[in-house]
Amino acid sequence: MADKVKKPGVIRRFISYYRGHLPLFGLDMLCALVISGVDVVYPLMARGALDRYIAPGAENLRPFIILMAAAIVMHIVRAACSYIVTYYGHVLGVYIEADMRHDVFSHLQELGFSFYDRSRTGKLMARCTTDLFDVVELAHHGPEDLFISFLTFVGSFIAMATINWKLALMLMATVPLMLAFVMYLRKRLNLTSRKVKESVAGINADIESAISGARVAKAFTNEEYEIEKFDNGNKRYIHAKSMNYKAMGQFMCGMEFFTTILKVLVLGFAGLLIILKRGEMTANDLFVFLLYITSFTTPIRKLAMFMEQYTAGMAGFRRFVEIMDTEPAIFDSENAVELKDVRGDIVFSGVSFAYDGGRHVLQDISLTVPHGRTVALVGPSGGGKTTLCHLIPRFYDVQEGSITVDGHDVRDVTLRSLRGNIGIVQQDVFLFAASIRDNIRYGRLDATDEEIIAAAKAAEIHDDIMKMPDGYDTVVGERGITLSGGQKQRVSIARIFLKNPPILILDEATSALDSATEAKITGALERLSEGRTTLVIAHRLSTVRNADEIIVIDESGILERGSHDELMAANGAYKLLHDAQNLLYGTH
Numbered sequence: 001m002a003d004k005v006k007k008p009g010v011i012r013r014f015i016s017y018y019r020g021h022l023p024l025f026g027l028d029m030l031c032a033l034v035i036s037g038v039d040v041v042y043p044l045m046a047r048g049a050l051d052r053y054i055a056p057g058a059e060n061l062r063p064f065i066i067l068m069a070a071a072i073v074m075h076i077v078r079a080a081c082s083y084i085v086t087y088y089g090h091v092l093g094v095y096i097e098a099d100m101r102h103d104v105f106s107h108l109q110e111l112g113f114s115f116y117d118r119s120r121t122g123k124l125m126a127r128c129t130t131d132l133f134d135v136v137e138l139a140h141h142g143p144e145d146l147f148i149s150f151l152t153f154v155g156s157f158i159a160m161a162t163i164n165w166k167l168a169l170m171l172m173a174t175v176p177l178m179l180a181f182v183m184y185l186r187k188r189l190n191l192t193s194r195k196v197k198e199s200v201a202g203i204n205a206d207i208e209s210a211i212s213g214a215r216v217a218k219a220f221t222n223e224e225y226e227i228e229k230f231d232n233g234n235k236r237y238i239h240a241k242s243m244n245y246k247a248m249g250q251f252m253c254g255m256e257f258f259t260t261i262l263k264v265l266v267l268g269f270a271g272l273l274i275i276l277k278r279g280e281m282t283a284n285d286l287f288v289f290l291l292y293i294t295s296f297t298t299p300i301r302k303l304a305m306f307m308e309q310y311t312a313g314m315a316g317f318r319r320f321v322e323i324m325d326t327e328p329a330i331f332d333s334e335n336a337v338e339l340k341d342v343r344g345d346i347v348f349s350g351v352s353f354a355y356d357g358g359r360h361v362l363q364d365i366s367l368t369v370p371h372g373r374t375v376a377l378v379g380p381s382g383g384g385k386t387t388l389c390h391l392i393p394r395f396y397d398v399q400e401g402s403i404t405v406d407g408h409d410v411r412d413v414t415l416r417s418l419r420g421n422i423g424i425v426q427q428d429v430f431l432f433a434a435s436i437r438d439n440i441r442y443g444r445l446d447a448t449d450e451e452i453i454a455a456a457k458a459a460e461i462h463d464d465i466m467k468m469p470d471g472y473d474t475v476v477g478e479r480g481i482t483l484s485g486g487q488k489q490r491v492s493i494a495r496i497f498l499k500n501p502p503i504l505i506l507d508e509a510t511s512a513l514d515s516a517t518e519a520k521i522t523g524a525l526e527r528l529s530e531g532r533t534t535l536v537i538a539h540r541l542s543t544v545r546n547a548d549e550i551i552v553i554d555e556s557g558i559l560e561r562g563s564h565d566e567l568m569a570a571n572g573a574y575k576l577l578h579d580a581q582n583l584l585y586g587t588h
Contacts, residue, residue, distance in 0.1 A: 010314070010317065010318060010321055013321065014138075014139075014314075014317055017096045017099055017100060017139065018096070018139075018143075020095075020099065021092055021095050021096065024088060024091070024092045024095070025092060025143070027084065027088060028084070028085055028088060028089045028092060028143075028144055029143070029144070029147055031081035031082075031084045031085045032081075032085060032144050032147050032148045032151075033147070033151065034077060034078065034081045035078055035081050035082060035085065035148060036147075036148045036151035036152040036155065037151070037155070038074050038075065038077070038078040039078075039152050039155075039156075039295050039298075040151070040152060040155030040156055040159055040295060041074070042071065042074065042075075042291075043159065043288050043291040043292050043295065044159055044288070045067060045070070045071055046287075046288055046291060047163070047284060047285070047287075047288040085144060089140045089141075089144055090140050092139070092140060093136040093137065093139045093140030093141075094136060096135075096136060096139040097132050097133070097135065097136035097139070100132055100135060100320060101128055101132055103324065104127065104128055104132075104320060104323050104324060105128060107323060107324055107326075108124065108128075108323070110328045110331075111326060111328050111329075112328055112329045112330040112395065112396070113390070113395045113396060114329045114355075114356070114396065115326060115328075115329065117355075117356075118356075123201040123202070123204065123205045124323075125204055127201070127319050127320060127323055130197075130200055130201075130204070130316075131197060131201075131315075131316035131317075131319050131320060132316060132320065133316075134197075134309075134312040134313045134315070134316040135313050135316045135317050135320065137309050137312070137313060138309045138310060138312070138313025138314065138317075139313070141305070141306070141309055142306060142309060142310065142313070145302045145303075145305065145306045145309075146302075146306060148299070148302065149298075149299035149300075149302045149303060149306075150299070152295055152296075152298060152299050153296065153299040155295075156292050156295040156296040156299075157171075157172060157296065159292060160289060160292050160296070163281075163285050163288060163289060163292075164270070164273070164281050164285060164289070167266065167269055167270060167273075167281075167289065170265065170266075170269060171262060171265075171266065171293075171296060174258065174261075174262060174265075177258070178255070178258050178300055181254050181255075181258070182251075182303060182307060185247060185250060185251045185254075185307075188247045189244070189247050189248065189251065189307060189311040192240065192243045192244035192246075192247050193244055193311040193312045193315045194315045194318075195240040195243070195244070196237070196240045196241055196244050196312075196315075197312075197315050197316060197319060198240070199233070199236045199237040199239075199240040199241075200237060201319075202233050202236065202237075203230075203233045203234065203237055206229060206230050206233050207230070210226050210229075210230065251307070255300060255301060258297075258300070259293075259297040259300065259301070262293060262296075262297060263290070263293050266286075266289055266290065266293055267286075267290070270285070270286045270289060271286070274286065329396075329397070330394050330395070330396070330397060330415065331415075332414050332415055333411060333412060335412070336412060336413055336414045336415075337408070337412065337413055337414070338413065338414055338417045339405065339406070339408060339413040339414070339417040339418050339421060340417070342405065342406060342421045342502045342503065343371040343406050343502065343533075344369075344371045344372065344405070344406070344502045344503045344532060344533030345368075345369070345370055345371045345404075345405070345406050345407070345533070346368070346369040346392065346403070346404070346405055346503070346533060346535075347367075347368050347369075347403070347404045348365050348366055348367040348368075348388070348401070348403055349366055349401050349402050349403075349404070350364050350365070350366055350400060350401035350402075351364070351365040351366070351388070351391065351398050351400065351401040351402070351403060352364055352365070352398070352399055352400035352401060353384075353387060353391060353396065353398055353399050353400075354399065355396075360555070361382075361384040361387050361555060362384040362387060362388060362391075362555075362557075363555070363556065363557050364400075364401070364557060365384075365388065365401070365553075365557060365558060366401075366558075367551065367558065369533055369535065370533075371533055372531050372532065372533060373533060373534070373548045373549065374529050374534040374535075374536060374546075374547045374548050374549075375534070375535050375536070375547060375548065375549045375550075375551060376535075376536040376537075376538055376544035376547035376549070376550045376551065377389070377535060377536070377537050377538075377551050377553055378537075378538055378539070378541060378544065378550060378551070378552055378553070378574070378577065379552050379553045379554045379559070379573075379577075380554055381539075382555065383553050383554040383555055384553060384554075384555060385537045385553055386427075386507055386537060388553070389424075389505045389507060389535055389537060391403055391410075392405070392410065392422060392503070392505065392535075393410075393418060393419045393422045393424070393505075394410055394411070394415060394418060394419075397411065405418070405421075405503070420501070421501050421502055421503055422501055422503045422504075422505060423443075423495075423496040423499050423500075423501035423503070423504050423505070424496075424504075424505045424507065425489075425492050425493055425495075425496055425504075425505070425506050425507065425509040426492075426507045426508075427507050427508035427509075427537075429480065429485075429488045429489055429491075429492045430479060430480075431476050431479060431480030431483070431488055431491060431492070432476075433475065433476070433477055433478045433479070434475060434476070435470075435472065435473045435474060435475050435476070436465055436468075436471075436472050436473075436474050436476060436491060437449070437452055437472040437473060439476065439480070439491055439495070440452050440455055440456060440472075440491060440494045440495055440498060441498070442495055443455070443494070443495030443496060443497075443498035443499040444498050444499050444500075447498050449472075451498060452472070452494075452498065453472075454497075455494040455495070455497035455498040456472075456491075456494045458494070458497045458527075458528070459490045459491070459493040459494035459497055460490055461487060461490035461491055461493075461494055464487055464490075476488075476491075489509065493509060493525070496528070497528060501532070502532055502533065503532065503533045503534075503535075504528065504529060504532055504533070504534040504535070505534075505535050505537075506525065506534065506535070506536045506537065507537045508537055508538065508539065509525065509536075522543060526546070540581065541574075541577060541578050541581055542581075544564075545564045546564075547563075547564070548563070549561060549562065549563065550562065550563065550564060550567055550574065552567070552572075552573045552574050552577070559572070559573045560572050560573055560574050
């Protein structure tokens with residue numbers, strides 16, 4: 001990969017999501033400007049009305065009515081702007097949320113097997129859903145609240161200063177105290193908000209695990225254990241949320257105290273000025289000043305709300321950034337080329353591999369699989385057979401040595417072209433909660449219905465499908481739960497028939513089939529393997545007797561290689577495995 005580019009800070013990355021929606025953002029800010037302008041101007045209008053038109057003996061009905069009409073129009077405009085801010089501002093937040101969700105989902109598609117080996121599904125789901133909900137609240141309310149607060153605060157102070165600068169300065173003197181209070185609790189709010197996020201992600205992961213393993217729990221009558229495990233996570237959430245609300249309560253209570261004290265101070269100070277009759281202030285001035293107290297303290301209240309949104313939103317955004325900053329372990333090199341016209345000659349040269357720096361699963365493996373040959377990998381579990389096959393499509397990268405396809409190092413070709421030429425039927429079959437048609441079509445998304453049916457027939461699953469209530473439109477449920485093991489296996493094999501790749505990897509492809517169906521599938525796979533390079537991983541040696549070459553492999557490396565007859569005659573590791581299976585299964 002190219003040298004890593006230094007990424008901008010978290011705040012700058014957050015702001016960057018507004019760029020695609022600047023017109024909507026501009027409309028939101030314009031309406032916010034109108035709202036704050038009305039809030040600042042209205043008390044001044046009230047003061048003018050009191051001084052000019054409502055004074056004792058004044059008979060200025062017409063100007064007063066005009067002024068009140070203007071005030072009504074202003075508030076109608078303000079209401080319209082509030083609607084726009086509430087509706088379109090939230091729509092802006094939804095757009096930003098969708099952009100972020102698209103980015104994180106797309107990035108998750110780029111991350112390799114090693115990332116998913118150490119990640120829990122529920123926690124990843126939380127980062128794509130609940131975390132982003134708090135982010136979108138910040139995206140909508142954050143800039144708007146700060147903008148309105150700034151304008152209202154500055155406008156209110158200037159207006160109050162024109163009425164009585166001494167009283168305005170007294171109010172301003174209290175602002176540093178309030179800000180100090182805000183900064184004091186900011187760190188605690190941020191910490192408790194992050195703990196809430198982590199506890200929610202843990203609950204989601206527990207729920208996902210419990211639902212996926214519900215049948216296992218019931219089989220072992222461990223429902224109470226699962227409930228207890230979930231309750232422990234729930235208790236952690238309650239504690240984290242309680243601490244968060246405690247910090248929030250202290251924050252809001254303190255802000256309420258400050259704003260109330262401000263009103264008392266204004267009333268007391270202004271009252272003294274009026275009582276002493278120095279001519280510095282009138283009762284009308286006091287009335288308007290008290291109106292401005294609300295405008296002056298509202299920004300502080302909004303700041304309190306903003307701090308809550310900021311801590312929750314940025315906690316979620318940082319978790320979002322953690323995913324986005326996770327570099328794919330497997331990626332195209334800068335000079336990667338397309339792998340075209342693949343014949344299927346595969347060469348392993350001194351290949352060694354270990355998971356996450358542990359002991360080696362593969363050690364100095366050298367092996368040539370010529371085009372069109374079927375090679376079987378057999379041996380004890382944990383011997384590295386599946387790992388060896390996973391290195392070909394670069395689900396993991398070799399740590400020593402190299403693997404070539406038609407003379408091209410797999411690290412020098414694009415992942416898309418490499419994996420597009422390899423078909424894999426894995427032991428652990430995964431089907432999507434969709435129709436059988438869509439599951440088979442996953443092998444080639446542009447396939448026609450006729451091609452899908454042909455693939456199903458080749459995989460010996462067509463007749464089973466036609467007996468189902470909705471035929472090819474039958475929805476198979478979560479992970480294909482409504483199908484038998486053999487049916488799931490044959491649907492996955494149909495995908496490969498549809499994909500029609502030059503290289504096949506069959507990882508226990510017939511392990512879930514009964515003997516009768518296995519015989520049919522084995523014949524179908526043999527037809528599919530004709531003219532293609534095929535690697536077969538098998539524990540049941542009866543399924544690989546006809547392979548061109550059989551490789552016996554364990555964690556120390558390749559033990560033996562040859563045809564079935566040659567290995568039986570060698571009287572070595574293969575014969576020991578074969579005889580053991582004869583005793584166990586009665587195979588011949």
